[in-house]
Amino acid sequence: MYFDLAPKSRREDLFNFEDVLERLKHGIESSRIVAVLAPxxxxxxxxxxTFLSESGYPHLFIDARRIIVSEGFMNIRGFMVELSNALTNFIRENRSLLDRFIESIKDINGVEISKSSIKLSWSKRNRADIASILDRLQRWASEQGQRIIIAFDEFQELRPLPVKLTHMLAYVYDNLPNIVIVVTGSQIGLLYDMLSLDDPSSPLYGRPIYEVRLRRLSRDEAIEFLRKGFEQTSIKVEEGFLSKAVEKLDGIIGWLTYFGWCVSTEHDLSIENVLEKASRQAVNEIEKFLKASRSERRYKVILKTVAEKPLSWSLIKRALEAREGIEIDDKNFTKLLNQLIKLGFLEKTNHNYVIPDPILKKGINDLM
Ligand SMILES: Nc1ncnc2c1ncn2[C@@H]1O[C@H](COP(=O)(O)OP(=O)(O)O)[C@@H](O)[C@H]1O
Ligand SMILES: [Mg+2]
Known part of the structure; x- marks a missing residue:
């Protein structure tokens, strides 16, 4: 089913993207750290x-957003619970290695094994030693002549953790040749800040990372996606309806999926209704984000200004100054713009700044 809101994990539910799967495969076979990047x-x-479930690579999957959802914010306890679950799934999916692997990790500090599940302690006194676990994974993988994938979905969300993640990645890079790290990131600028590949004092300095970038669907692909998606449901739709929807939603597959899901579950064929719901969701997300910032008010003015119309650096600055009635330092202003770009809410094209997501743009215009 294309119009299922959960991320897909089976080939038959995944529309197109053969090229992306192929590049991901190539990255995993040829590199040590792979980054899957897109808004x-x-x-x-x-x-x-889909790649992990189809390729047969043994893997650990760590979902950073799930930690935030279950804990309310990023913290070490949530991270260790997520890592415990990933390890538990790992041994369950690789039954043949169960005994050997369990035997090899049970003497590590902070590792508790019961039946066929693994629990890592997060308390400061007895925190599970992640480096040792990685060493045992490496040993197992090299004995098997296999590569293991450790995947971190939305890696930049792990920033607040008191674990030195870039050191961990560098350790894997330099010492554990059978482990491949895959990270994904929606906030590409933040992710790269975190990895600081260009900073000579960073542990990852100079290590190449294999990038897999995802793109939007073309207009024709988007229409085909909707057409095929509706064919899987009982809803009959006209071609004109599809092209009108694509005009509004562009080629962002998540919005197209949401659209198909709304229309087919609620039998409401009003494009406007769906757009309104989607844009409310997009605004809620961004507001949650901005609330945590000291510059919330300024970010909002910038976003509202740009949502109305793409503008240059100096015109956005002028709008913000007019709103506040004071002059704003150039450097501070540039920092605000750059932060919005790093977060993926804003993009620079030629001379102007734009909000690339049409649904978010509509939401900011109508609701913020
Ligand atoms: N190739 C695809 N075919 C069908 N549905 C997809 C495809 N890619 C994404 N989706 C759907 O789009 C939405 C967003 O996908 P997701 O993988 O969560 O994106 P991201 O991780 O980039 O935010 C989900 O509802 C998912 O089911
Ligand atoms: Mg995701």
Missing amino acids: RRYGKTSVLK
Whole structure:
């Protein structure tokens, strides 16, 4: 089913994306760290999950967003629980290695094994030693002549953790040749800040990363996606309806899926209704995000200004100054714009700044 909102994990539910799966495969075979990059709703999780379930690679899948959902915010306990679950799934899916692997990790500090599940302690006194676990994974993989994938979905969300993640990645890179790390990121700028590949003092300095970028669907592909998706449901739709929807939603597969899901579950063929619901959702997400920032008010003015019409640096700055009635330092202003770009809410094209997601743009215009 194309119009299922959960990320896809089976080939038959995944529309197109053969090229992306192929590049991901190539990256995993030829590199040590692979980054799957695209704004939200472009299909990163779907591609990664489909690849993991179809390729047969032993893997650990760590979903950073799930930690935030279950804990309310990122913290070490949530991370260790997620890692425990990933390890538990790992041994369940690889039954043949169960005994050997369990035997090899049971002496590690903070590792508790019961039946066929693994629990890692997160308390400061007895925190499970992640490096040792990685060493045992490497040993197992090299004995098997296999590569293991450790995947972090939305890696940049792990930023607040008191674990030195870039050191961990560098350790894997330099010492554990059978482990491949895959990270995905919606907030590409933040992700790269975190990895700081260009910073000589960063542990990952100079290590090449294999990038897999996802793109939007073309207009024809988007229409085909909707057509095939509706064919899988009992809803009959006209071609004109599809092209009108694509005009509004563009080629963002997540929005197209949401559209198909709304129309087919609610039998409501009003494009406007769906757009309104989608844009409310997009605005809720961004507002949650901005609320945590000291510059919330300024970010909002910038976003509203650009949502109305793409503008240049100096015109956006002028609008913000007019709103606040004071002059704003150039450097501070540029920092705000750059932060919005790093978060993926804003993009620079030629001389102007734009909001690339049409649904978010509509939401900011109508609701913020
Ligand atoms: N190739 C695809 N075929 C069908 N549905 C897809 C495809 N890619 C993504 N989707 C759907 O689009 C939405 C967003 O996909 P997801 O993988 O969660 O994107 P991301 O991880 O980039 O935010 C989900 O509802 C998912 O089911
Ligand atoms: Mg995702």
